[in-house]
Amino acid sequence: MTVESVRPQSPATPQASVLREPPLAQGALPVLGHGLRLVRDPLAFMSALRDHGDVVRLRLGPKTVYAVTTPELTGALALNPDFTIDGPLWESLEGLLGKEGVATANGPRHRRQRRTIQPAFRLDALPGYGPVMEEEAHALTERWRPGETIDCTSESFRVAVRIAARCLLRGDFMDERAERLSVDLATVFRGMYRRMVIPLGPLYRLPFPANREFNRALADLHLLVDEIVAERRASGQRPDDLLTALLEAKDDNGDPIGEQEIHDQVVAILTPGSETVASTVMWLLQVLAEHPEHAEKVRTEVESVTGGRPVGFEHVRSLTHTNNVVVEAMRLRPAVWILTRRAVTDTALGGYRIPAGADIVYSPYAIQRDHRSYDRHLDFDPDRWLPGRAGNVPKYAMSPFSVGNRKCPSDHFSMAQLTLITAAVSAKYRFEPADGSDDSTRVGITLRPHNLLLRARPW
Ligand code: HEM
Numbered sequence: 001m002t003v004e005s006v007r008p009q010s011p012a013t014p015q016a017s018v019l020r021e022p023p024l025a026q027g028a029l030p031v032l033g034h035g036l037r038l039v040r041d042p043l044a045f046m047s048a049l050r051d052h053g054d055v056v057r058l059r060l061g062p063k064t065v066y067a068v069t070t071p072e073l074t075g076a077l078a079l080n081p082d083f084t085i086d087g088p089l090w091e092s093l094e095g096l097l098g099k100e101g102v103a104t105a106n107g108p109r110h111r112r113q114r115r116t117i118q119p120a121f122r123l124d125a126l127p128g129y130g131p132v133m134e135e136e137a138h139a140l141t142e143r144w145r146p147g148e149t150i151d152c153t154s155e156s157f158r159v160a161v162r163i164a165a166r167c168l169l170r171g172d173f174m175d176e177r178a179e180r181l182s183v184d185l186a187t188v189f190r191g192m193y194r195r196m197v198i199p200l201g202p203l204y205r206l207p208f209p210a211n212r213e214f215n216r217a218l219a220d221l222h223l224l225v226d227e228i229v230a231e232r233r234a235s236g237q238r239p240d241d242l243l244t245a246l247l248e249a250k251d252d253n254g255d256p257i258g259e260q261e262i263h264d265q266v267v268a269i270l271t272p273g274s275e276t277v278a279s280t281v282m283w284l285l286q287v288l289a290e291h292p293e294h295a296e297k298v299r300t301e302v303e304s305v306t307g308g309r310p311v312g313f314e315h316v317r318s319l320t321h322t323n324n325v326v327v328e329a330m331r332l333r334p335a336v337w338i339l340t341r342r343a344v345t346d347t348a349l350g351g352y353r354i355p356a357g358a359d360i361v362y363s364p365y366a367i368q369r370d371h372r373s374y375d376r377h378l379d380f381d382p383d384r385w386l387p388g389r390a391g392n393v394p395k396y397a398m399s400p401f402s403v404g405n406r407k408c409p410s411d412h413f414s415m416a417q418l419t420l421i422t423a424a425v426s427a428k429y430r431f432e433p434a435d436g437s438d439d440s441t442r443v444g445i446t447l448r449p450h451n452l453l454l455r456a457r458p459w
Contacts, residue, residue: 101268
């Protein structure tokens with residue numbers, strides 16, 4: 001089935017009369033509806049919904065939310081302008097990170113902002129980031145001592161933030177600031193998720209240590225962004241990077257964009273850029289520890305591609321197995337496990353009526369683990385992405401960067417760094433769990449292991 005064939009009809013068309021109301025997902029409790037099950041085990045809950053229908057209604061307390069469960073319809077949703085970025089997920093993000101950044105804007109402002117940031121992520125811009133990506137990937141392995149316990153959470157955040165900050169906001173000062181940013185962001189994301197799932201507004205204003213730590217990290221994040229912008233301006237330099245593009249961007253009237261928008265844009269790029277990559281690096285390290293046969297295969301591939309030299313950006317395209325390991329890790333543990341949209345008008349999806357204002361939710365985690373789309377769906381099998389087999393995967397059943405106008409601008413940038421990091425760490429070390437390691441899945445704004453602790457052993 002193609003997207004076009006599932007593209008909704010406007011309710012104004014004659015087909016409107018045959019639109020159905022989506023079924024209510026089973027298991028709703030009085031008053032709470034599905035909320036308890038969603039909070040208790042969101043991954044299992046979202047994964048079971050397809051058994052109830054292609055589009056189903058969920059009751060979350062007094063509210064009705066629509067869940068989309070098939071790959072085709074998630075593609076149709078993401079490509080349909082009747083659905084925009086909005087809803088509880090985005091509202092809570094906006095409150096903390098700002099309202100004027102690309103990740104939360106809609107309409108003409110969003111299109112203008114995408115035009116501003118897109119050149120920094122184009123394929124032909126990537127080689128310019130190669131030296132920083134290489135340096136950071138190798139620095140990671142050089143910091144680790146053989147046999148020492150590695151705290152994968154902080155190490156993954158560190159490399160992700162440093163690459164995003166150094167590549168996109170270039171400047172010598174970034175080395176020291178990237179360190180501060182990674183500490184701030186780790187704290188902010190932890191607190192943001194808590195505030196999203198347990199929205200107890202006043203409680204978060206009480207002077208508990210956790211609240212103070214969150215407020216301090218959030219304030220420092222905003223301060224850092226202001227410092228970065230102010231220093232760039234004061235330097236009088238205009239390197240060819242994303243920060244220059246943001247500072248020189250014009251609004252639709254041709255006037256410079258406001259200070260708040262510049263600030264929110266930097267935040268809106270740094271925050272998704274670090275949490276997602278950091279979570280994926282953690283899962284990659286976990287996969288290398290859990291599947292030594294694939295770690296060995298990656299090492300062999302790197303050695304044969306590089307001839308034993310340090311792996312570099314120019315090798316990334318030839319590292320096909322390594323790339324497949326990254327893709328398969330992202331299939332089973334997508335950093336972005338839940339996405340939401342809001343209907344801006346009465347509309348339809350897959351033959352179901354969706355009223356204006358409805359919140360729609362779907363889970364890339366559920367879609368990418370569905371047995372209807374994947375043979376041996378829970379097996380870690382990087383070879384399923386080999387050319388002969390990848391064609392069996394239904395359209396939109398593997399879209400970890402989403403599709404349509406909100407598609408992640410950083411898909412190539414992210415894949416290049418993830419492949420390079422995986423290659424660099426695998427060339428030097430094999431990994432085994434250390435005492436106290438807990439690789440069970442922690443559900444937050446992204447998915448990541450609770451507390452991954454590994455020992456790196458030289459080959
Ligand atoms: C949007 C995933 C890395 C910047 C998105 C979306 C997804 C995603 C699924 C779309 C959200 C939606 O449809 O509602 C990922 C994954 C990453 C990654 C899986 C890495 C493993 C990055 C990086 C950056 C970045 C490294 C920047 C340095 C953004 C921005 C948006 C976005 C700015 C908002 C785009 C818009 O709304 O137009 N990302 N991302 N992402 N991502 Fe990423």
